[in-house]
Amino acid sequence: MATRHLYVVRHGSADPFGELTDVGHRQSELLADRLASLPIDAVWHSPLPRAVRSAQIIGEHLRGVPVREAAELVDHVPHVPDETPPEWAGFFDGYDAAEAAAGARLADALTGRFARPAETEIHEVLVTHAYQVAWLVRHALDAPPVRWLGLGCGNTALTAIDYHDGVAPTVLLYNDMGHLPPDLRWTGFRVGVRP
Template identity: 40%
Template sequence: MTHFIYLVRHGEHQDAEHGLVDGPLSPRGQRQASLIADRLSGMPLSAVWHSPLLRATETARMVAERMPAITPQASSLLFDCVPSGMSPETPAVYEPFFGAVTDAEIEAGRAQMADAVSEFLVRRTGEVHELVITHNFVISWFVREVLGAPEWRWMTLNQAHCGLTVIAQKQGRPWTLLTHNDLAHLPFELRTGLPETHPV
């Protein structure tokens, strides 16, 4: 028996190009969400969790349209956040990014992700398939956690809009990364959200 978690970054949102925090899915984001929904429609999902932000909520709604038996559930543990700050081990190249982030934001993000790991990366009984629709940094933190990598390594991981990352745990074994940022369901013109340099 295996516990699978399908991690999906939300689709592109309309205000992304203007630097605004949130907004509805753009027409391109709607196409991205439709295609990831098609890809996941055959999965025996037992739960769909999503960030309460509009772009993640709308992505989850489009997935749920293909699976009427599933009701998406919002979780505040999946909000967009910055999960850690500069440390002695963090490469200096990332300092400019943290110049725009307050200590309070980092503290809140760290606490949120500690709770998220305790909530989601817990072995369920039986064969379980869960979908989590959230944000780039949150998925990066989950992947870093599964790999047991140093805290700052989340900054070296990126997910495209509606990219698919799968982690899994068999009974009595550690979590395993099965696939990361799989974009096979997206044509080239819909592969957005990957910065040229990270973070931006």
């Protein structure tokens, strides 16, 4: 087995209908410029329009790199805790056992497909959603499932995780927005003070 290098990103900023905005388009271009210096083998994306368009923009800057859909990257709640933390009670209100089980199956499919070493060394970009970025980071750190809660992720922020054979995964970067100018950072978060 060889190292799988994952570059996991949340899609660019989107409007309430899930379409990429002008800001999201620019964020995706800047991310693509950053990724262009890496030996990217494939770009995978969620089937949702905001991720599809972000991946297309990235693909336009990475000539010859295939851009494909991966159903495992779709936006979903990966884990519903048995005992909901009080500050998250409103978020989980209404999730029934069937929805929780469906989310868990999708989360298992996501980690089963991407969170492991590869047959040959590979560099892959995953254009997905905040919850899936959080779930992959939680999984790489072998943290309890409930720890995905509160792991926020900005639009087009870069997270890099390496999966080596025989050793624990390595989280190299999390939520890195260094490719974005200050006015394009911190989109996708609640209003608040930011560093």
